[in-house]
Structures are given as structure tokens and as C-alpha cells.
Amino acid sequence: MFSLNGTSFTNNSLSGVSRCLTQSSRRVSAPMVVVAAVSSNGKPGDGSVSVLVENALTESATPVEMEVKSTVTGGVQDVYGEDSATEDQSITPWTLSVASGFSLLRNPHYNKGLAFSERERDTHYLCGLLPPVVISHDLQVKKMMNSIRKYDVPLQRYMAMMDLQEMNERLFYKLLIDNVEELLPIVYTPTVGEACQKYGSIFRRPQGLFISLKEKGKIHEVLKNWPEKKIQVIVVTDGERILGLGDLGCQGMGIPVGKLSLYTALGGIRPSACLPVTIDVGTNNENLLNDEFYIGLRQRRATGQEYAELLDEFMYAVKQNYGEKVLIQFEDFANHNAFDLLAKYGTSHLVFNDDIQGTASVVLAGLMAALNLVGGSLSEHTFLFLGAGEAGTGIAELIALEMSKQTGIPLEETRKKIWMVDSKGLIVKSRMEMLQHFKRPWAHDHEPVQELVNAVKSIKPTVLIGSSGAGRTFTKEVVQAMATFNEKPIIFALSNPTSQSECTAEEAYSWSEGRAIFASGSPFAPVEYNGKVYASGQANNAYIFPGFGLGLIISGAIRVHDDMLLVASEALAEQVSQENFEKGLIYPPFSNIRKISAHIAAKVAAKAYELGLATRLPQPKDLVAYAESCMYSPAYRSYR
Numbered sequence: 001m002f003s004l005n006g007t008s009f010t011n012n013s014l015s016g017v018s019r020c021l022t023q024s025s026r027r028v029s030a031p032m033v034v035v036a037a038v039s040s041n042g043k044p045g046d047g048s049v050s051v052l053v054e055n056a057l058t059e060s061a062t063p064v065e066m067e068v069k070s071t072v073t074g075g076v077q078d079v080y081g082e083d084s085a086t087e088d089q090s091i092t093p094w095t096l097s098v099a100s101g102f103s104l105l106r107n108p109h110y111n112k113g114l115a116f117s118e119r120e121r122d123t124h125y126l127c128g129l130l131p132p133v134v135i136s137h138d139l140q141v142k143k144m145m146n147s148i149r150k151y152d153v154p155l156q157r158y159m160a161m162m163d164l165q166e167m168n169e170r171l172f173y174k175l176l177i178d179n180v181e182e183l184l185p186i187v188y189t190p191t192v193g194e195a196c197q198k199y200g201s202i203f204r205r206p207q208g209l210f211i212s213l214k215e216k217g218k219i220h221e222v223l224k225n226w227p228e229k230k231i232q233v234i235v236v237t238d239g240e241r242i243l244g245l246g247d248l249g250c251q252g253m254g255i256p257v258g259k260l261s262l263y264t265a266l267g268g269i270r271p272s273a274c275l276p277v278t279i280d281v282g283t284n285n286e287n288l289l290n291d292e293f294y295i296g297l298r299q300r301r302a303t304g305q306e307y308a309e310l311l312d313e314f315m316y317a318v319k320q321n322y323g324e325k326v327l328i329q330f331e332d333f334a335n336h337n338a339f340d341l342l343a344k345y346g347t348s349h350l351v352f353n354d355d356i357q358g359t360a361s362v363v364l365a366g367l368m369a370a371l372n373l374v375g376g377s378l379s380e381h382t383f384l385f386l387g388a389g390e391a392g393t394g395i396a397e398l399i400a401l402e403m404s405k406q407t408g409i410p411l412e413e414t415r416k417k418i419w420m421v422d423s424k425g426l427i428v429k430s431r432m433e434m435l436q437h438f439k440r441p442w443a444h445d446h447e448p449v450q451e452l453v454n455a456v457k458s459i460k461p462t463v464l465i466g467s468s469g470a471g472r473t474f475t476k477e478v479v480q481a482m483a484t485f486n487e488k489p490i491i492f493a494l495s496n497p498t499s500q501s502e503c504t505a506e507e508a509y510s511w512s513e514g515r516a517i518f519a520s521g522s523p524f525a526p527v528e529y530n531g532k533v534y535a536s537g538q539a540n541n542a543y544i545f546p547g548f549g550l551g552l553i554i555s556g557a558i559r560v561h562d563d564m565l566l567v568a569s570e571a572l573a574e575q576v577s578q579e580n581f582e583k584g585l586i587y588p589p590f591s592n593i594r595k596i597s598a599h600i601a602a603k604v605a606a607k608a609y610e611l612g613l614a615t616r617l618p619q620p621k622d623l624v625a626y627a628e629s630c631m632y633s634p635a636y637r638s639y640r
């Protein structure tokens, strides 16, 4: 309990950082110094306060009437507004958070470290808690980059980045945004894959929300333990198929954490609106079950009804807690669950499967761009996939859909331009009975073929796409075969991380004598072949999902529709410049990603309005400008 200018604040011993001010009936001025000032709004004790809240983008202050909810803990406190342009404006667009002094330094949302000004140090009880020097945000970035670059081992860089995220969120995001091409491979594929494999031994502080079988029956309450209440995007995995690394159980948590940091850095979603979730139903990975440092349930995976019930409880608890506009991104589920979950919840929730839909959209964009280099329309090409799982069949379906839209030819016909090879060989009609349902549309008339290279020679595809999760499968013979009947063979080696890539960039260029149009899921450094430098593109979901999610959020979309994926692909393909094409690139550089994301978001939002799936009305006139204005900026705020 403390009192401020005569107003009493009680201590409800709340543990999270987001709280509302306690009731106040008098004018309260300093030290409510930061973004809020409390003024009188009526009779003493009427249960509401008027708070001046500063908008992070416009810097204008708006009075907000707030219900009295809870209180601040001990000492004189300061009140900070959460910057939240992408937040639902129909509810109070601000969360008030409270911290000062030592706790302010320990709060990653608000900590600025050495960038706290003299004045802020004075008013916020920080004197003596920091050395005397005051440095700029830019200098902090420079210093952090210097220290991260001193680590030779990518995993050490990853750990340094995770520590920074836990220490100073705005510095973490500024670092990531300003150095996106260098740091993406650290916080994302390929390094995040290694981090998940070793998650138990490098585990320091928990990140995200762990929902295990032990939480069955109380997921609603577990969600309430999360300190943030206004969640807009959840990335959830059950860890069964982490990248191409297989079942990593509970240690898959690195993936939702990594994906959500990209939602913020690349798509501008507020960090506090992002919730990483790992559903732990056990693991079938023997190494992990026997690993003394394993962090998950030490049991084999629950399946069937037990699995379905836990997922169902989770899905409904999410809707109950966060409403129907929260985006739930399924990530790295095994095929057998991924398709079913998407079909099951696609009509009741705002769900998106990044591995099926995000990959599809990014690859379609790359193909649209590649046609500028190769010529012909989509339907004039022939496609062969290695891998008929989530990614492969997802991409194939979106290509077939786009061909059908472009030509008016029915989907059943356009699918015939697309062939697939799985672990049992070419998918052909004679295998129909034995095929999983998601592979059946791709079973065409052809005699059985076992080997990929023979399928390539027989089908003569113009486009070869690897999506099997198995590395080193595009052999010299395969690439050379592609190069014999194609002037410019399009070859996508999509499997992640780098170790699982179907071939390397160097192999693709040298085996095709420099003629391949190549892109990969994980990044490769530029390659020199015959005196020429080839920079290949990264056909990675990270181009699509952050902007796609932003588009859903700014329009208040309640469902995902395939047409939104198609416009996202178009938006991405449009961002490839003549200069990029001249270098043989079919994806724009990641350094422009926030601009790209805003364009994708605008197109997705426009489609949501067109389809009647948007709830935020009226529709903003200039959606690109609106998307940009909604994006989180990591710039420090001044705590006056």
C-alpha cells in the first residue's frame, strides 16, 4: 500500500507486469511521468480513472477512462503505456504497466540499459543502478553486434540473442531489424533447429507457454497464467516434426519462439501480443526420452482421442480467452495431424498452417517471379515434387489453384501438371488404395517408378521441388537430368535446416553449369562458378507469414481463405525488382522485409474485406499506409 499525492494505492500482490492503475479520485501528477497521468473524473471512489495515454506512433496523448482493476506493488511507481497500434481499437487500446527502479531494469519490455537518460535515471529511481555513461540505442546495437560476432559458433550467437530478448526487448528487435540478413539464420533456420535439438541443455529461462497432458482439464486457467492478456498471434507446435529434424518433443518450443520474434521483427506485431505455445503430449524420440536434461514429459506420444481432446480443449480455451480474432498458427506438426487440425478448426477459428499454407504461398511467389526469367505461364510448366507431405501437397494445391484461376481450367485438370515422388516412388494411380488422403489428388496415370532420377527422366519437369525433409536427395544425376531438357531448370531445395537441404546452392549451380534458377529453404552464401557469382534466393516462409498475419490482424479477419494466400504470393512476387532479376534472384532481399510485409498485409486485408471476412470497419482507404502505421517500432520511448 502506498499513497501518491494523497491517493491510496493498495497492493494486490499481482505478479505480472500489465496492470491497471488503482482508483483515483484526485488529480495525480508526477511521478506518473511516463505516458500516463491520472486525473480526477468524478466522485471519490467511483471505481474509474481517467488516464492520459500517449500514442507510440503519433506521440499524441489521449485521455482514456479506465475501470479500476488492480493495483501496483510497493514504492512509488511509474506507469508506462504499451505501444499497440495493431491492437483492437474497439477495446481500450492500451495496457498500463508498472515498473520502476531495479524492477524497471529487470523488465525486458521497458528496460533500456545504458540508454536511460540522466533525467530518466533521476525520476525512475535508477541512480546508482547503472554506471554513469549514457549511450544511444544505435551505439547499443553496434556494441551488441560486435559482441555477437565474436562468437564463432552459431548456437552461442543464438543464446546471446535469447539472453538479449529476455533482458532488453527493444534492443533485441532493433538489432534483428537492423541486421536482419545476418541474424535471421541465428534466431531462425538453420540455428534454431540446433537450438531445439539441444534445448534441454541450453535451457536457462523458460520462454512461451508449455501445455502438457498434465494440464488437461485446466488449460483455460493455464492461459491465464500468461502475463499478457491481449494476444493477437499464437504459434503452436506439438514438436513432432521440427523442421526436417523429426520429433523433438517439448524442445520444439524454440520454433514458436523464433517464429513469433519474426512476427514482430518482420511483420510488426507487438511482442506482447505474441504467444508461443508448445503442446507436450510426450515424444517418441528415444534419445530425448533417455536424455537426463530433457525438459518434456518422459513418455511416448499420446495419440487418438487423448491427443484430440487436449488439442480441442486448447483451441476452445484460446477462443474463450482471446476471442475469435486471435490468429493460431500451427507449426511443425507431423503430417497426420497437420492436415486434420487445419480441416477441423478452419471453419471455427482463425487458423493458418505455416508449413502447408505459408510454404505454399512463398513458393508460388518464387515461381511467379521465376517465370520472368524462364518464360511461359504457370500452366505451361510441369512440376515434380520430392516429398508429398504438408509442404509438398500444400504447394502443389496452391499452384493448381492459381493455374485454374488464370486459365479457367478446372482444378482436377490443372493438378495433372503436377507430379509427386514420395518414399515409395512416383505417386501413380495404381498406388491409390494405399495412399494417405492428402496424396490422392496427385496420383496420375503412369507406370510405377521407384527412383527420383527415373521419375525426372520420364516426367521431364521444368520445375523440381524438394520438400521431403530429407537432405542430399537431389543428386548430381538428378540435377544434370533437369539440365538436359531445360535451358533454365527451376530447382527448389526447400527442406530445413541446411543439413536437410536436398542439395546445396553450389551443387545446383555447378551440376547445371550455372543454368539453374535455384532457391532453398535455409540460406546459402553466394557461390562462385566459372568466374561468375550466383546469389540464390531463400524460399522461406518468413517472407509470407509475418505480413500475412499482419493483414489478418489489421482487417480483423475471422477466417483464413486460400485466395488470401494467392494474393500474398502475388504481393511478394511484385516486390522482386528488375535489379534482383538481373542477378538471377527470384525473391527480394530480406533487408526490405518490413516494406514487403506491409504490402502483403495490405493485399491480404483487402481480400479479407472483399470476401466479407473482415470485421474492422470501415475499411481503411490506403491499406499499405495503414499496415505500415500499425507496425511495432523498436525505438525507445522517452519516459518523461
Ligand SMILES: O=C([O-])CC(=O)C(=O)O
Pocket (backbone or CB within 6 Å): 189, 242, 243, 244, 332, 354, 355, 495, 496, 521, 540, 541
Ligand atoms: O522454419 C522454417 O524455416 C520453415 C518451416 O516452417 C519449416 O521448415 O518447418
Ligand SMILES: [Mg+2]
Pocket (backbone or CB within 6 Å): 243, 331, 332, 354, 355
Ligand atoms: Mg515449420
